[in-house]
Amino acid sequence: MRTQVGIVGAGPAGLMLSHLLHLQGIESVVVESRSRAYVEQRVRAGVLEQGSVDLMCRVGLGERLQREGMRHEGIELRYDGQSYRVPMTELTGRAITVYGQQEVVKDLIAARLAAGGSILFETEAVRVENLDSAPTIYLRQGGRDIELHCDFVAGCDGFHGVSRNAVPDGVLRTHERTYPFAWLGVLAAAPPAVDELIYANHERGFALYSLRSPEISRLYLQVAPDEDIADWPDERIWAELRTRLETVPGWSLNEGPIVEKSVTPMRSFVVEPMQWQRLYLAGDAVHIVPPTGAKGMNLALADVALLGEAFAAWYGEGRTDLLESYSTTALRRVWRAQHFSWWMTSMLHRLDSDDPYEAKLQTATLRYVASSRAYATSLAENYVGLPLS
Numbered sequence: 042m043r044t045q046v047g048i049v050g051a052g053p054a055g056l057m058l059s060h061l062l063h064l065q066g067i068e069s070v071v072v073e074s075r076s077r078a079y080v081e082q083r084v085r086a087g088v089l090e091q092g093s094v095d096l097m098c099r100v101g102l103g104e105r106l107q108r109e110g111m112r113h114e115g116i117e118l119r120y121d122g123q124s125y126r127v128p129m130t131e132l133t134g135r136a137i138t139v140y141g142q143q144e145v146v147k148d149l150i151a152a153r154l155a156a157g158g159s160i161l162f163e164t165e166a167v168r169v170e171n172l173d174s175a176p177t178i179y180l181r182q183g184g185r186d187i188e189l190h191c192d193f194v195a196g197c198d199g200f201h202g203v204s205r206n207a208v209p210d211g212v213l214r215t216h217e218r219t220y221p222f223a224w225l226g227v228l229a230a231a232p233p234a235v236d237e238l239i240y241a242n243h244e245r246g247f248a249l250y251s252l253r254s255p256e257i258s259r260l261y262l263q264v265a266p267d268e269d270i271a272d273w274p275d276e277r278i279w280a281e282l283r284t285r286l287e288t289v290p291g292w293s294l295n296e297g298p299i300v301e302k303s304v305t306p307m308r309s310f311v312v313e314p315m316q317w318q319r320l321y322l323a324g325d326a327v328h329i330v331p332p333t334g335a336k337g338m339n340l341a342l343a344d345v346a347l348l349g350e351a352f353a354a355w356y357g358e359g360r361t362d363l364l365e366s367y368s369t370t371a372l373r374r375v376w377r378a379q380h381f382s383w384w385m386t387s388m389l390h391r392l393d394s395d396d397p398y399e400a401k402l403q404t405a406t407l408r409y410v411a412s413s414r415a416y417a418t419s420l421a422e423n424y425v426g427l428p429l430s
């Protein structure tokens with residue numbers, strides 16, 4: 042098989058890149074190890090920055106997002122028995138939209154297939170080779186081996202992907218932090234008791250109240266990194282959520298059947314540079330942020346917005362400048378998001394059970410956000426996202 046850009050991974054990064062290339066008349070093939078049903082149902086992120094919403098609209102995929110997505114103009118912080126609303130739109134003129142990642146993925150898959158695009162599901166990229174001259178992706182599909190030859194490879198295959206491994210040892214530099222906690226995430230068939238997200242700092246640990254629709258709530262609890270999900274029957278989850286979130290008089294959450302639950306470890310991770318020879322890496326394949334800042338999917342989309350333009354300049358006018366500057370430009374946004382995600386995580390989670398100093402610093406920081414327009418604006422402009430460069 043042959044194509045212009047071979048894309049490994051049908052997450053938000055790989056699918057959006059394929060769509061952007063199609064709009065520029067550039068051919069691509071997306072290879073995805075999982076089935077279509079699996080990637081369309083995988084529950085993950087839920088917050089789209091304004092820039093991601095603008096991108097979806099610009100590429101003709103804004104219709105369902107505008108109809109079903111929920112625009113939020115603020116978030117609430119709960120700490121020390123108090124509550125503070127960060128008025129994001131008042132402070133920045135921008136907003137976020139709650140729209141599940143799997144909805145973005147469904148919209149992109151539908152658009153690619155309707156345009157005759159090629160997405161090979163249940164096809165695993167085993168390795169990538171010849172990146173200096175004639176890139177080849179070696180695939181396995183139902184016991185069959187296939188070679189996909191291309192001009193460029195886009196490695197959009199997430200943290201556990203293989204494309205990064207094609208780079209020889211010593212070329213890439215990895216920066217990493219792991220956190221001594223994880224998130225237990227649940228999806229509940231319960232009408233949300235909120236119309237904006239609540240981020241709660243509690244002495245028993247962090248909790249987050251989010252939502253997916255007028256009928257479905259999305260909630261998270263800070264738990265131990267090695268937490269066994271079997272130790273968390275629904276009753277225990279609701280009891281812990283009540284303790285950590287019902288800290289404001291007269292407010293209570295809505296309970297309902299839990300339809301999905303999982304534990305996600307938290308890490309910060311960056312690989313530099315994001316390109317080697319004819320391999321361009323994007324999204325979770327090269328950077329991970331803890332989810333507290335809601336940045337992961339947005340960074341993945343921002344990377345491929347740049348990459349799409351760079352390929353268009355190369356195929357259209359033979360220009361190499363945007364391909365050459367891709368990694369440097371993308372990493373500026375990546376490191377801003379790394380800092381913001383680390384900062385939100387540090388401010389909101391229980392860090393060290395024996396040291397009250399950390400908790401005192403957190404309360405001081407939260408009080409400062411609640412009392413200083415400058416500090417609240419800094420949080421808000423990072424949360425809604427800086428404009429795509």
Ligand code: RFL
Pocket residue numbers: 049050051052053054055072073074075080084085086087088089142164165166167197198199200201202203224226305323324325326332334335336337338339340341
């Ligand atoms: P993905 O979505 O992981 O897609 C990679 C795809 O590559 C496939 N793959 C392969 N295919 C073929 N051959 C191989 N050898 C392959 N190896 C892997 C995989 O099956 C997969 O389909 O990466 P991408 O596109 O870079 O997208 C990144 C986002 O998925 C991720 O950053 C976000 O989900 C992170 N995240 C959040 N981001 C936000 O912007 N806002 C949020 O509110 C938010 N909340 C979250 C999150 C992630 C979470 N979890 C579960 C990690 C909340 C949670 C709980």
Ligand code: PHB
Pocket residue numbers: 085086087088238251252259332333334335
């Ligand atoms: C979500 O709705 O899944 C969500 C919201 C905000 C975050 C992380 C996840 O910071």
